[in-house]
Amino acid sequence: MSDVRINTIIMNTYNENLHNIIVASLQSQELEKKAAGSQLNASVFTLYYAQGAMATANEQLDAAQQMMEKKAAIKNQVGNSSNVSNNLLSSARNADQYLKQSVTNVSVCASNVQVAATAFVRLASDMGSIFSIISAADFDKDFYQLAKDVRDYINAAAYDAEMASQIAMESSALASEVSTSTVLDKAKSTNTLMNNFLQLISADFDAASQVFATQNAKVTTVFANEKAASGAVKDVSINYLSAISVYGLINKELNLNLTTAPVLGMESTTFKVKFNLIKSAFDKREIPAIPSDELIATNHDIYPVKDYYIIVVKETKKITFSVNDAEDIINTGVKKEKSSGTQIEYIQHVLVNGYQTEAEKDKQKGEKYDVVQPIDIYSAHDPGVFLYDSDGDPIGPGINYVVFVIAVFTHQYKQAINTFDGYLSASSETFSLTNLLKPVSAAAIKVNPVALDPAVSAVAILDKYKVETGTYAEYELKFYMDENPNYKVEYRCMFLPYGDKFLQSLPTGLSNGIPEAANGIQGISKDKYHFALYFNLNIAEQVMAGNYTSAKQFVGGSETNSFTEWIALIGEATTDNFGNPLIADKQYIPVVLTISAESEEMQAQFTNVLSNFNHTRPFTYKKK
Numbered sequence: 001m002s003d004v005r006i007n008t009i010i011m012n013t014y015n016e017n018l019h020n021i022i023v024a025s026l027q028s029q030e031l032e033k034k035a036a037g038s039q040l041n042a043s044v045f046t047l048y049y050a051q052g053a054m055a056t057a058n059e060q061l062d063a064a065q066q067m068m069e070k071k072a073a074i075k076n077q078v079g080n081s082s083n084v085s086n087n088l089l090s091s092a093r094n095a096d097q098y099l100k101q102s103v104t105n106v107s108v109c110a111s112n113v114q115v116a117a118t119a120f121v122r123l124a125s126d127m128g129s130i131f132s133i134i135s136a137a138d139f140d141k142d143f144y145q146l147a148k149d150v151r152d153y154i155n156a157a158a159y160d161a162e163m164a165s166q167i168a169m170e171s172s173a174l175a176s177e178v179s180t181s182t183v184l185d186k187a188k189s190t191n192t193l194m195n196n197f198l199q200l201i202s203a204d205f206d207a208a209s210q211v212f213a214t215q216n217a218k219v220t221t222v223f224a225n226e227k228a229a230s231g232a233v234k235d236v237s238i239n240y241l242s243a244i245s246v247y248g249l250i251n252k253e254l255n256l257n258l259t260t261a262p263v264l265g266m267e268s269t270t271f272k273v274k275f276n277l278i279k280s281a282f283d284k285r286e287i288p289a290i291p292s293d294e295l296i297a298t299n300h301d302i303y304p305v306k307d308y309y310i311i312v313v314k315e316t317k318k319i320t321f322s323v324n325d326a327e328d329i330i331n332t333g334v335k336k337e338k339s340s341g342t343q344i345e346y347i348q349h350v351l352v353n354g355y356q357t358e359a360e361k362d363k364q365k366g367e368k369y370d371v372v373q374p375i376d377i378y379s380a381h382d383p384g385v386f387l388y389d390s391d392g393d394p395i396g397p398g399i400n401y402v403v404f405v406i407a408v409f410t411h412q413y414k415q416a417i418n419t420f421d422g423y424l425s426a427s428s429e430t431f432s433l434t435n436l437l438k439p440v441s442a443a444a445i446k447v448n449p450v451a452l453d454p455a456v457s458a459v460a461i462l463d464k465y466k467v468e469t470g471t472y473a474e475y476e477l478k479f480y481m482d483e484n485p486n487y488k489v490e491y492r493c494m495f496l497p498y499g500d501k502f503l504q505s506l507p508t509g510l511s512n513g514i515p516e517a518a519n520g521i522q523g524i525s526k527d528k529y530h531f532a533l534y535f536n537l538n539i540a541e542q543v544m545a546g547n548y549t550s551a552k553q554f555v556g557g558s559e560t561n562s563f564t565e566w567i568a569l570i571g572e573a574t575t576d577n578f579g580n581p582l583i584a585d586k587q588y589i590p591v592v593l594t595i596s597a598e599s600e601e602m603q604a605q606f607t608n609v610l611s612n613f614n615h616t617r618p619f620t621y622k623k624k
Contacts, residue, residue, distance in 0.1 A: 019323075022254045023426045027319075029250055030429070033243040040236045041538065047229040048539050052578040054222045055497055055533075059580060061215040068208040075205045078198050085187075085194040092187035096180040103175045110168035117161035124158035127151045251426075260403045260428045267607065268397045268435045271375055273310050275405050278423060280304045280413070304413035305423075308405060310375065312389045315400035315430050321390065323424040326406040329390065330422075397434050398605035402427035432604070437489055439609035440592040444479045447570070447590055447619040473569035475621070477551070477590050480563040487606070488597040491551035493568040494543060494577045495588040496533055498618040535577070537610045540593045547579045551592070570621070584623040589613050 131151040134144050251257060256275040263270040309330060313321050375387065387395050395401065407423040414420045450473050477493050551568040574582050582588065591613040596606035 019424065019426075022250075025250050026247070026255060026426045029243065029247040033240070033247050036236065036240040036243045040233070040240045043229065043233045043236045044534070044536075045539065045542070047226070047233050048534055050222065050226040050229040051533060054219070054226045056578060056580055057215065057219045057222045059583065061212070061219050064208065064212040064215045068205070068212045071201070071205040071208040075198075075201045078194070078201045082191075082194045082198045085191045089184075089187040089191040092180065092184040096184045099175070099178050099180040103172070106168070106172045106175045110165070110172040113161070113168040114165045117158075117165035120154070120158040120161035124151075124154045127154040255426045256405060258403070258405055258425050258428045260431050262431065262433055268433050268605075271431060271433060273375060273403055273405075273428070275425070278305050278407055304409050305407040306410045307408040309408070311404045311406065312387070312395055312401050313404060313427065314389055314391065314393075315402055317390065318402045318404075318427040321404060321427070323406065323422060325390065326404060326424050327422055330406065330408070395433070396605075398432065398602070400430045400432050402430055404428075434607040435487065435605055436607045437487065437594045437596065437609050438481065438484070439594055440479050440481060440491065440611045442612045442615040444481075445477065445590050445592060445611060445616055446479065447475055447477050449475055449622075473571045474623070475570035475619070477549075477568040477570060479551075479566055479592065481566060482563050490595050490597040491566055491568075492540070492543070492548040492593040492595060493551050494540065494548045494591050494593065495570075495574070495582065496535060496577055496591055496613060498587045498589045535591070535613065537593075537608060540577075540591070540610050541595065541608060543577055543593075544579070547575055547577055548593070549574060582621045584621060587618040587620050589616050589618045591616065 127150060131147050134147040251259070256278070258273075258275040260271055260273045262268075263272050309326070311321075311326055311329060389395055389401065404427055405425040407425075409417075409422065479491075481491075483489065549568045549570070551566040554565045554567050570582070572581075576582060576588060592611045593608060594610075595608045596603055598606065
């Protein structure tokens with residue numbers, strides 16, 4: 001076997017082993033990154049539900065405290081009434097006792113007065129008889145006048161005695177008629193009832209106190225759980241960031257720094273591929289056999305690749321895709337004819353010099369890429385040519401893809417290094433083209449009390465403000481949307497607790513440590529409205545049906561050009577995002593999730609969006 005053949009075998013084996021090591025390293029790190037991402041999402045959900053439990057527990061604690069305070073006020077009032085009842089019973093007993101003594105005393109007095117009156121009457125009778133005798137015997141004498149005066153005085157005294165006797169008897173009768181015994185019986189029964197009522201109220205107060213104590217202990221428990229969940233999120237986020245960093249470092253040093261992602265604003269049709277050019281390990285002066293004008297060289301760096309090709313591969317095929325597959329596609333031809341006669345393009349031929357300007361723009365942003373290749377799946381390079389993946393299937397939204405870059409070296413460089421295989425990169429990270437739905441603008445979301453317009457007919461009012469439970473709305477959430485008629489969407493309205501004295505104590509700073517790759521975790525914000533609850537798109541998509549309100553297009557509502565009016569009714573049955581009924585005089589932030597309502601098979605073709613709740617004005621819910 002010749003030396004050239006041996007060198008070729010050695011070099012090919014070396015390249016294959018190196019490529020396998022690079023692929024295995026990236027795959028291993030990608031799996032670790034996905035595992036860390038899954039752990040992060042799980043820990044974030046744990047934190048979210050821990051926050052929900054904490055908010056619920058604190059609301060219940062607040063309600064228990066209010067109930068206990070009400071029970072305490074009632075107990076205090078009933079206690080005061082019980083004291084009054086006790087005093088009344090004591091007074092009734094004294095009155096009954098003293099009345100009985102008074103009746104006895106008045107009876108004795110009446111008897112004595114009657115005896116005295118009888119004596120006065122007898123005396124008056126005797127004095128009348130004496131006066132009659134004197135009148136007959138000694139008329140007009142001095143003794144007569146004196147007898148007459150005595151008779152008159154005695155008659156007057158007898159009269160007064162009779163009147164006194166009558167008054168004494170009436171007093172005795174009236175005293176006997178006073179029903180202090182009935183009052184005493186009523187006072188006893190009333191006092192018994194008040195004491196029983198006090199016992200019931202005391203039992204209610206004790207029960208409310210026990211509920212408050214139990215709820216207070218529960219708050220302590222859920223607070224500890226929330227703290228533990230917050231710490232777990234921070235720990236896992238560090239692991240996730242580390243996995244991202246390690247993957248990026250391996251990809252940068254061993255895989256041309258190959259990245260790909262949909263282009264902002266054209267997420268369903270265009271993606272951008274970025275990678276660094278391959279530099280020779282040799283100084284151009286060390287390869288004198290190669291004419292310098294046949295290599296792209298700058299100073300002592302040699303760029304020995306004649307052509308770069310980008311191949312889009314389904315994620316499920318990336319493990320089995322090899323350099324032989326790539327070279328077969330290249331050798332077969334860039335363009336093929338399908339049975340329908342439509343031209344398809346399997347690969348993208350990278351014009352290195354033609355994209356230097358855009359690469360320089362990325363360098364100015366701090367990104368170091370030699371090539372930035374924007375790829376439109378509908379136009380590619382030639383009109384009427386469509387881009388297909390390595391299987392010959394059209395590239396479209398809702399499917400996970402990866403990108404491979406294959407480099408074809410110049411013939412002279414192949415001879416210099418004594419190997420004739422091309423260079424195939426490892427796969428890029430997975431990406432997917434999706435139709436990004438339109439978010440509801442935070443400024444467009446308005447929540448106002450329902451104001452019944454007298455000019456509107458009763459039927460129209462009922463149609464607009466009657467909710468499914470049969471009750472009528474107290475508030476309406478309204479917004480306008482310019483919709484894409486080709487998409488079926490649903491607007492889910494949720495109400496996040498805002499300004500809660502309990503939620504303000506939740507841990508902060510978490511959002512700064514979690515990248516957007518973790519679904520954009522949002523925590524305490526320095527934006528227009530201070531917000532303490534962790535909430536994001538991923539969480540919003542998992543909110544249960546009973547905890548959000550679907551907005552409905554208001555037929556007959558005002559329209560501005562293509563904008564249509566949507567309303568969501570807020571009433572007694574409306575809950576916050578945790579499922580707790582809205583509390584009077586508490587503030588909430590309305591947030592709207594725009595979610596695809598297409599069939600389950602088409603869901604992957606769409607990316608749902610959430611309104612920016614950090615810039616949405618809160619409203620105060622007031623019971624009517």
